[in-house]
Amino acid sequence: MHDENSFPPLRDLPPGRLGAVKRDLLAEITGDAQPRRRAGLSFTRGRIALVGLATALALGSALALVLTLQAPRPSASSQSGPRTPPLYEPFTVKTTSGAQGVTSINLTVESPDSGASLQIQVLRSDASLPLQAMQQNPANQQVVYQEQVPMTDIPSPASGAAGTVARATWSGVLSPNDWTGGCQNSLYRIVAKIADPTGTYSSFSAPAHTLGGQWFNCSSG
C-alpha cells in the first residue's frame, strides 16, 4: 500500500473491448439521447412502474403484431438508417502531420448500400469564432473543397442484417493543397455524404447518410 508508484500498473482494456464499449456507448446515446434515470425507484414506485411497464409491453406487443401483419415490410434502402450499430467503420479519417501542420489525410468511407455515390466536403471555420457560434451557424462554415465520386461495391460483403454491414467502399488521400486556401490557422472538418443507389448527385442535399469527422486545426502554428 505504501509503495504507491509500483501499485498495479495502468492497463488498457482487453483487446477489442475499447472499440466495443465505444460502439455500444455511441449506439446508446445516438439511439436514445434522452436522459437516463439513474436514481433508484422506491419499492412502491418501482412496483407501480413494473406493472405499468408490463401493461405497456403487452399492449405494445399486440399493436406491433397487428402492424407487422398489415404493413408491407420496408426495403433496406428505404430505411433512414440501421437501428442496430453497424458492424463496420462507416468513416475513418487518419491524418499525417509535419512541422507546419497537416500534410495529408487518408479517408475511408463505407456504405451499407451497394451502388452508392459519395460526396466529400472540407469545411473551414474561423478558429477565432466562439465555438458555439461556429457549431450552430452554418453561415460560419465555408465549403473549401467538394468532390463527388462513385463508391466501389464490395464483391463479397460480410453477412449481416441490411444496414449493418458494408456493401460499398471508397478510400482516398486528401492533401491541404487540394482545398481552397490550403492549410491555414483555421478549423477544418471533413464531411462525407452518401447517396444511395436510387439517388443522383443532386440527392446529396438529402443524402442517405452524412458522416462527419472532428474539427481540427490544420496549421500547427
Add this chain to the structure above:
Amino acid sequence: VSEDWNRSVLTGHSGDMRPADEILWARVRADDPQAFGALFERHARAIYNYCFRMTGSWATAEDLLSTVFLEAWRRRHKELSKGLVLPWLYGIAANVVRNHQRSERRFSFAVRRISPESPEPDFSEAADGRLDDERQMRRALVLLDKLPRRAQDVFVLCAWMKLSYEDAAQALDLPVGTVRSRLSRARTQLRELDSAPRTSSE
C-alpha cells in the same frame, strides 16, 4: 482526391492533430456524439483504471466505465473550463463507483470475507496479469475500506491515479487544502494499518 483502393495504405498513419478537450467538449455540448466518442477514446483508460482501483475487478471496471460516460453524456450541457474535462469525469466516476458499491455492498462484503490466499498482504509482489492485479487490489481495498469514504476518494485519485491536488479538488468538489490534509491523514492511517497485526478475516 487521389483515389487509393488499397486499404492497407491507410493503416500505419497516425494522426497527431488532436483537438483539445475543451474543443471536443464544446462539440459534445452541441450534441455531437462523434466528439464524445473522441473524448471517450482519450480518457477511457484513465477512468477504467480508476474504477478498477476502486472496485478491484476489471470486469466491474469495464461496466462502470460505460456508466460513467453515459452519465457524462447525460450531463453534457455542463460548462467546463479548460483542463477540467478529465477531473470532471473523475468526479462522475467517483459517484458512479460509490453508487455501485452502495448497491453491491452486501455482495462485496461477502466476497471480501472469503479470505485471500495469504493473510499477509504483500504489496511489493509484482503484478503479473490481471488476476494478480485483482488479487493485490482486493487486499489493498481491505485496508482502504478502513479509511473514511472521503479519505479513500482523495487517496485513490492523488496516490494511485496521480492527479494533482488541484485536479482532485475539482473532481471531488473540495478545497485544495482539504485534499492535501485528507491525503496526508490517509497516508498516515494506511501506514499504521499496514504495519498493524492483522486478523485472519483480513
